[in-house]
Amino acid sequence: MDDKVIQLQSLTKRFPVGNGYFTALTDINLELQKGEFAGLVGPSGSGKTTLLNIIGSLDVPSEGTATVLGNSIAQLSQKQAAHLRNHHIGFIFQTYNLLPVYTVYENVEFALLLQNMSANDRRKSVMQALEWVGLTDKEKSKPSMLSGGECQRVAIARSMVKKPQIVLADEPTANLDSKNSHHILQTMQTLNEELGVTFVFSTHDEKVMQYLKRKISLADGRVVKDETVMADSV
Numbered sequence: 001m002d003d004k005v006i007q008l009q010s011l012t013k014r015f016p017v018g019n020g021y022f023t024a025l026t027d028i029n030l031e032l033q034k035g036e037f038a039g040l041v042g043p044s045g046s047g048k049t050t051l052l053n054i055i056g057s058l059d060v061p062s063e064g065t066a067t068v069l070g071n072s073i074a075q076l077s078q079k080q081a082a083h084l085r086n087h088h089i090g091f092i093f094q095t096y097n098l099l100p101v102y103t104v105y106e107n108v109e110f111a112l113l114l115q116n117m118s119a120n121d122r123r124k125s126v127m128q129a130l131e132w133v134g135l136t137d138k139e140k141s142k143p144s145m146l147s148g149g150e151c152q153r154v155a156i157a158r159s160m161v162k163k164p165q166i167v168l169a170d171e172p173t174a175n176l177d178s179k180n181s182h183h184i185l186q187t188m189q190t191l192n193e194e195l196g197v198t199f200v201f202s203t204h205d206e207k208v209m210q211y212l213k214r215k216i217s218l219a220d221g222r223v224v225k226d227e228t229v230m231a232d233s234v
């Protein structure tokens with residue numbers, strides 16, 4: 001495989017609605033290389049989450065193809081899709097999706113339980129991920145004891161702990177203040193640069209846009225602009 005981690009060709013997505021269909025994505029053609037730090041930007045309803053879900057093998061295209069790390073998404077069995085997600089793709093959902101009865105440590109460790117890893121190695125990986133997001137001192141806290149920004153950082157640690165090749169982040173800073181947003185974005189940028197992880201964001205947030213190296217604009221389910229940002233303005 002070359003350095004193309006995501007390839008979308010003539011991708012269209014339709015959802016059944018009533019007796020007909022709603023077309024959420026139309027004729028999307030995109031390629032992302034390993035190590036990109038890219039964002040899908042566009043108004044509400046433009047198709048950002050739909051596209052992230054397909055890249056993350058949570059959904060399939062109606063037409064065209066999505067190839068992720070060499071796998072054609074529509075052709076994967078449920079088991080193969082789950083394997084791809086569990087091992088190679090990290091998700092950061094807008095709503096964090098933390099498990100409230102578990103500690104910070106356990107929430108992050110959860111992403112590793114499906115991997116064949118000794119308890120010792122798991123502990124090392126979890127502590128490293130908590131260090132990346134600056135939360136080693138909160139390992140025993142439950143999510144209810146954390147601030148919103150801290151919860152978001154746990155979600156980032158959980159998405160990164162298995163060192164996935166791709167991280168998909170759907171509006172990762174939607175509910176954060178400016179200081180937390182910048183802290184998180186800097187953490188992601190470091191992980192992107194040091195581990196070569198490919199990041200794909202969906203965002204409306206100007207703060208996130210300052211960090212993007214590539215900005216892909218969607219409108220009504222189509223790519224209307226695809227810009228490479230040359231100089232880092234931060």
Ligand SMILES: Nc1ncnc2c1ncn2[C@@H]1O[C@H](COP(=O)(O)OP(=O)(O)OP(=O)(O)O)[C@@H](O)[C@H]1O
Nearest residue numbers: 015016017022024043044045046047048049050051
């Ligand atoms: N399961 C579904 N069934 C029918 N329509 C859907 C479904 N999922 C999404 N859509 C429609 O597809 C369009 C794109 O939705 P999507 O969630 O991808 O937008 P978005 O760009 O992520 O918006 P936001 O910025 O508000 O999160 C919307 O018009 C939405 O109503």
Ligand SMILES: [Mg+2]
Nearest residue numbers: 048049050202
């Ligand atoms: Mg969305």
